[in-house]
Amino acid sequence: MMKADKRFAVFMVLPALAVMLIMTVYPMASTIYYSFTDFRLLRRNISFTGLKNYASLLSNEYFLASVWNTVKFSLLAVTFEVVLGFLTALYVNSLKSLRLQKVLRTVILLPYLLPTVTAALSWRMMLSPNYGIVNQFLAPMGLPVHNWFRDIHTAFAMLVVIDVWQNMPFVFLMVYAALQSIPQEQYKAARIDGAGTIAQVWYITLPNLRTALMLCTLLRTIDTFRIFDKVNLLTGGGPAGSTTTITQYIYNSGIKSLKFGMGSACAIIMTGLVLVLSALYVRDIMNQRSI
Amino acid sequence: MSSVILKNIRKSYDNESFAIHDFSITIADREFIVLVGPSGCGKSTVLNMIAGLEDITDGELFIDGELMNDVEPQSRNIAMVFQSYALYPHMSVFGNMAFALKLQHTPKAEIDSRVREAAEILGLTKYLDRKPKELSGGQRQRVAIGRAIVRKPKVFLMDEPLSNLDAKLRTQMRSEILKLRRRINTTFIYVTHDQTEAMTLGDRIVVMKDGRIQQTGTPQEVYSRPTNIFTAGFIGTPQMNFLDAELEIRDGIYCLNAGGVITVLPQDKQNNLRSVNPQPVTAGVRPEHITLGDGGKFSGTVDISEHLGSTIHLHVSTLGTDMIIAVQTMNAQKGFASGEKISYSLDGRFIHIFSKETGKNLERYDYGTFGL
Ligand SMILES: Nc1ncnc2c1ncn2[C@@H]1O[C@H](COP(=O)(O)OP(=O)(O)OP(=O)(O)O)[C@@H](O)[C@H]1O
């Protein structure tokens, strides 16, 4: 009886397991494998090269620059997203009118609902030096017309701005939900204890939001680390490599030039970085839970 | 001196309807007042207005002789204990109790001694380093009380502080609150929907319904002289029995005619009822004031008998309604079976007579003439 049950269970899980193996474990394993080879798509023979790919990557200044760009992008975007999302949530939650709260909630969420490609393309049109609406506003005011995505001083910042614009709503939503679940009586007690508005935020709101904020930071860090679509669509990694992120680097020097072995090594390094970062946050969140 | 005076206080949340209508009461220094009433009657609203957590729409609030309508909560010299404890979850027990003093920039040494003193009173010394999560419900409630007493408030407000506790713990905490009161001796305003708590804790209780005061008085007064059917039914367990009857005058003497049985009312009720016209009334009799016995003029059939230990509650069909009769187990020679016929009698001294029309008690009490 037991045995038959067990066999049935295994049988039922099998399809899901197979899909998972094919979809995740296989690509993962083959990426790890290729990263130790000199695999190129148009070449017949593959030979094992050990750590050569890694060694050459770590001494390649373009790759290192792309790592630095990614880290910088991630730090900036996540910081602004979390801070702005938090402040917006605080503001909307403090509004007396529930109707206004509802309206604002929807409006703020809109950018997050757009597919990234659509959002990126609309930004490209708005910021276009020829027919873009932004420059048409700037020109009459005597301000210089900019080619935002081709100017080495603005390209990177524009990517950050667009990512913040699109993903701040996510943080807003998480924090707003967490705010709603803070028991009002804690605020009442604090008011009687003599806490003003700022003290209430500091002693009641922030500690109660800690887990939500950590979670947002974690998810946004992982996500920004993998940024590709915006970069590829808007700047292609330029100008002068100033917006080349790791993914864009993989795309340029691994996929486009068909050097899959090298590309795989890149991908493994990136995964490693994300894992390390997330491990730090995850541990902190877990600690929070157990308090 | 920390009296609390509410003068014609009204509260509207939406500018259309009133949650509190014309609420007036004078609470003496060091009095223990209990606000009691069913859910939604406005008890918390009154307390929140006294605390300054809700604006007062209309009327005046004085604490210690000072008008407090527009004074910030922290400057009112009050402390409040909430039903959900409302402890700060990320602070230790010590941190919770020290919070108000810390915000006032009290010197560290003084904070320490005051918190430790309060912890000592409440038996929390062992737990000062723990987080609220690591405490039982009763301990959390003590921390909430401790947080209030370190502030040495003039007025102590408590909003259903015991209703999250189980029955046994509630009884225990109730007596601890009484002890605490003797110890810190300040004015208490206590909200509950539990009439047992109201009866046992209050010097005076204020019975509320739909934002209005129904009756204010000592527990004994409210119990033995309810001003209307609502108060009569709300205070006392099991609930008072109500039956349709006629108030009649026979040979110049007030009598109650219930289902054809005439009960002559005693002398004090004759006085209290003077000049009331004979009329259909609702008569109220508490279950504990009904006497079972073969000589009884009323008869009924037992539906259910509930044995509660010291008393037995008989649910009896009689006079066209259901009545509960409380029998002391000591006085019951035998158990009661369903369907059993019983007879009982009513004592005129313990019958309450309410107007059928208004629900008001028809007796006019001359306070002080009637021994409780
Ligand atoms: N913030 C608010 N906004 C609008 N209406 C409210 C608000 N707080 C309370 N009310 C209304 O005021 C009335 C009284 O509420 P209150 O909370 O004072 O009752 P309560 O006697 O404390 O009830 P409970 O025993 O359930 O705590 C209710 O009808 C309630 O719906």
Ligand SMILES: [Mg+2]
């Ligand atoms: Mg309440």
